[in-house]
Amino acid sequence: MADVSKTDNLPFPILIGDIGGTNARFSILTDAYAEPRHFPNVRTADFPTIDEAIQKTVLDTTSVQPRSAILAVAGPIDGDEIDLTNCDWIVRPKAMISELGFEDVLVLNDFEAQALAVASLPAEYREPIGDSGEPQLASRVVLGPGTGLGVAGLVHAQHTWFPVPGEGGHVDIGPRSDRDFQIFPHIERIEGRISAEQLLCGRGLVNIYRAICAADGIDPKLAIPADVTALGLSGDDRQAAETIELFVTYLGRLAGDMALIFMARGGVYLAGGISQKIVTALKKPEFRIQFEDKAPHSELMRTIPTYVVTHPLAAPAGLASYARAPSSYGISTDGRRWRR
Known part of the structure; x- marks a missing residue:
């Protein structure tokens, strides 16, 4: 296995997001040994932007403020503005860093997260x-x-x-x-x-x-x-x-x-x-x-x-597995990771 730099580890606590065309699921992983804390499912149609959904359903409801985020999105990841295939949200990692306070944002494909889950299902x-x-x-x-x-x-x-x-x-x-x-x-x-x-x-x-x-x-x-x-x-x-x-x-x-x-x-x-x-x-x-x-x-x-x-939350479970031990998976973050 190739040697992986410690910088591949995202800083805890980590916001985990599984963003589908209809529903979004968020959780916070406080450290590598904790079980994720899950938040109520979000209907994407109920919020004009993903940033507002994160702010109102997660950040405003907990004292644990995540330092980084791993988001799985339904759509190809190309550039600093990521359009979702089947909903109107646009993921803007740079704006999340400047406006929501994240230090580090990694965006993966939603079925990449599903694949992470079945690695050890x-x-x-x-x-x-x-x-x-x-x-x-x-x-x-x-x-x-x-x-x-x-x-x-x-x-x-x-x-x-x-x-x-x-x-x-x-x-x-x-x-x-x-x-x-x-x-x-x-x-x-x-x-x-x-x-x-x-x-x-x-x-x-x-x-x-x-x-x-x-x-x-x-x-x-x-x-x-x-x-x-x-x-x-x-x-x-x-x-x-x-x-x-x-x-x-x-x-x-x-x-x-x-x-x-x-x-x-x-x-x-x-x-x-x-x-x-x-x-x-x-x-x-x-x-x-x-x-x-x-x-x-x-x-x-x-x-x-x-x-x-x-599994009722397979994709978030896959993301959490990666967040705990990124060196266990061969994932390239080039062009998909933004840091403050």
């Missing part, structure tokens, strides 16, 4: 999908259908975990079955293409449902993801039930593709709220059938385990 926090045995100490993949679709890799080399953030949720996805070819013409294209995130997230559930209704020649009755999920899982609405079946099908195909890209013998982990809500559907045969249907490598795919992450 205990068995109690992973629900197996299929029967492929225990994961190997090998590269892994995390996928998370939620407000958007997050994807990250976790490469294991030289006794170190290297999270690999990316925007894999925006890869192209296309039809395979006869039913797919009936449905896909009714899915809206964005700049000429259909990406995985248009199907495999909350709004994706609605997109699939509407396309099924259009293919069946009926008017859609449902408009929000929670209704599609509830009626689909109960079987009380035929189009919603097929929506869940196809969602699982497409998620299985994409998960298998990502497993091949990373040679993820350590497993594929499904994070995010949607995965936890549809565990019963994921445990049906279709997910693993689609996951393994990768000729000429179907036999290899059968050896790769798949799980649903059930």
